[in-house]
Amino acid sequence: MKLLIAIIRENQLDQVREALIDAGISRITTSHVSGHGRSKTEEIYRGQVVVPNLVPNIRLEIAVNDDFVETTCNAILNATTAHDGGLVGSGKIFITPLEQCIRLRTGERGPEAI
Amino acid sequence: MFPATVYASDMPEIDSGATAWMLTSVALVLLMIPGLAMFYGGLVRTKNVLGTMMHSFAAMGIMTVLWVICGYAMAFGPNVLGGWFGWSWDYFMLAGIDETIMDAGIPEYVFSMFQAKFAIITPALIAGAFAERVSFKAYCFFIALWGTLIYNPLCHWVWASDGFLFNLGAKGAIDFAGGTVVHISAGVSGLVVAIFLGGRKSFPHLPMRPNNLVMTMIGAGLLWVGWFGFNAGSSISSGLSTAQALTATQIAAAAGALAWIIIEGTHQGKATALGFVSGVLAGLVAITPAAGVVKPVGAMALGILASGFCYMAILLKNRLGYDDTLDAFGIHGIGGIVGAILLTFFIRESWMAEAADAAGSWTLIQQLGVQALAVLIAISYAAFGTWVILIVLNKIVPIRSSAEAEMRGLDNSYHGERGYGMTNPN
Numbered sequence: 001m002k003l004l005i006a007i008i009r010e011n012q013l014d015q016v017r018e019a020l021i022d023a024g025i026s027r028i029t030t031s032h033v034s035g036h037g038r039s040k041t042e043e044i045y046r047g048q049v050v051v052p053n054l055v056p057n058i059r060l061e062i063a064v065n066d067d068f069v070e071t072t073c074n075a076i077l078n079a080t081t082a083h084d085g086g087l088v089g090s091g092k093i094f095i096t097p098l099e100q101c102i103r104l105r106t107g108e109r110g111p112e113a114i
Numbered sequence: 115m116f117p118a119t120v121y122a123s124d125m126p127e128i129d130s131g132a133t134a135w136m137l138t139s140v141a142l143v144l145l146m147i148p149g150l151a152m153f154y155g156g157l158v159r160t161k162n163v164l165g166t167m168m169h170s171f172a173a174m175g176i177m178t179v180l181w182v183i184c185g186y187a188m189a190f191g192p193n194v195l196g197g198w199f200g201w202s203w204d205y206f207m208l209a210g211i212d213e214t215i216m217d218a219g220i221p222e223y224v225f226s227m228f229q230a231k232f233a234i235i236t237p238a239l240i241a242g243a244f245a246e247r248v249s250f251k252a253y254c255f256f257i258a259l260w261g262t263l264i265y266n267p268l269c270h271w272v273w274a275s276d277g278f279l280f281n282l283g284a285k286g287a288i289d290f291a292g293g294t295v296v297h298i299s300a301g302v303s304g305l306v307v308a309i310f311l312g313g314r315k316s317f318p319h320l321p322m323r324p325n326n327l328v329m330t331m332i333g334a335g336l337l338w339v340g341w342f343g344f345n346a347g348s349s350i351s352s353g354l355s356t357a358q359a360l361t362a363t364q365i366a367a368a369a370g371a372l373a374w375i376i377i378e379g380t381h382q383g384k385a386t387a388l389g390f391v392s393g394v395l396a397g398l399v400a401i402t403p404a405a406g407v408v409k410p411v412g413a414m415a416l417g418i419l420a421s422g423f424c425y426m427a428i429l430l431k432n433r434l435g436y437d438d439t440l441d442a443f444g445i446h447g448i449g450g451i452v453g454a455i456l457l458t459f460f461i462r463e464s465w466m467a468e469a470a471d472a473a474g475s476w477t478l479i480q481q482l483g484v485q486a487l488a489v490l491i492a493i494s495y496a497a498f499g500t501w502v503i504l505i506v507l508n509k510i511v512p513i514r515s516s517a518e519a520e521m522r523g524l525d526n527s528y529h530g531e532r533g534y535g536m537t538n539p540n
Contacts, residue, residue, distance in 0.1 A: 011522040044530035
């Protein structure tokens with residue numbers, strides 16, 4: 001079992017979600033986060049160009065069984081690169097091992113519970 | 115000694131009561147536009163909140179300037195081009211009305227500014243039909259063209275003393291405060307644009323939730339308050355007819371709201387906040403053409419009927435699958451049509467008696483024919499004219515947002531800002 005943590009642009013959530021659903025992955029958790037990567041997002045307030053040092057991003061957490069890791073990563077990669085225009089700061093995917101998973105309703109444990 | 119004094123003595127005296135109420139009405143109708151911005155702004159997704167509110171605010175800028183340059187002259191000048199619209203060089207830049215007092219006892223400036231607010235809110239209403247997917251630049255050009263070529267002629271036909279709908283039948287087509295001019299034309303045009311542009315990306319298979327219904331509720335509240343200026347101000351006086359319009363407005367809004375949550379509660383099991391304010395709007399839209407001619411019973415009936423029809427229209431929209439994003443057609447188009455046609459059955463007797471005096475005899479059926487004809491003309495002119503504007507404009511400025519801009523959101527793509535900062539730590 002692996003836990004995928006992906007940090008993506010806010011505006012790409014819709015298409016990433018669509019791509020994941022197409023790939024058969026519908027169990028995800030998302031949250032609004034702020035962070036600093038290599039991107040420089042400019043915003044304009046009354047003529048002042050402002051480059052916020054912490055920019056809002058979306059964090060996806062997806063727990064998958066080992067044989068789904070590639071499918072999931074590819075879905076996210078395809079969805080984010082397709083509409084990015086080569087801009088810096090598209091985000092990252094972190095993959096970590098997942099020790100245990102328990103389904104609360106039934107108490108199932110392990111790969112079955114994912 | 116003062117030539118101006120001699121000139122002024124030929125004019126009607128200022129009725130300070132009427133003028134005071136009309137000044138208030140101007141301010142009330144203006145309040146509806148930020149109200150509409152909040153109403154629509156709360157209903158879209160977070161990434162489009164500012165872009166959507168800017169649709170209403172941009173209309174305040176563009177339409178006011180155009181109104182001064184050519185709008186007032188086209189709407190209220192004497193017939194030109196066979197009555198297509200009006201024109202008077204006196205009204206160009208409002209230059210000739212600096213000291214004019216109208217027969218109603220109010221300065222013409224007040225009337226002109228009152229009417230300007232209607233010219234602002236009508237294109238702003240259309241924006242609800244194609245929210246979340248229109249380029250800001252193209253939107254600005256679109257409302258400028260639409261206001262000039264669709265709104266001004268319609269306004270002239272219905273409200274100018276030599277407009278042909280104003281003089282249709284015994285006592286004219288009844289459109290007290292803009293059922294045909296404002297709501298039907300905006301609703302129908304919105305539908306045409308929505309179909310022309312197509313649905314939003316991911317519509318309808320991904321759910322798109324309103325970003326802030328609290329703001330929508332406040333906006334609806336402001337619209338309701340402002341509507342007293344819209345309807346009761348349309349009497350262009352401060353007297354009995356003002357009171358009649360004001361009462362009808364309040365009753366129709368309340369009846370519409372109640373009817374909506376009862377229908378919704380029965381049909382879907384829950385009475386939603388958005389449903390309540392949709393009912394308020396449906397009732398207000400339906401009473402707009404009728405406020406001057408119906409009694410409280412009629413106002414209540416129109417409010418209830420409007421909610422019923424609009425609710426069904428929105429269900430039908432979901433079946434048909436076109437993306438009238440914020441239901442500009444479902445509420446304003448349908449509500450306006452319901453009000454303009456069904457008001458015939460609730461006209462107060464004194465109005466019918468006056469119409470009969472003017473024409474010899476006059477029946478409800480004849481008036482129904484006049485109302486239906488006016489509605490039909492408004493629908494066809496708005497639909498056809500909008501289609502032509504879209505086809506021509508789209509060749510010069512692409513109206514639909516690029517896929518990239520739509521995905522990033524209107525706020526970031528066209529305005530370089532974001533609506534809410536609360537979720538950021540800094």
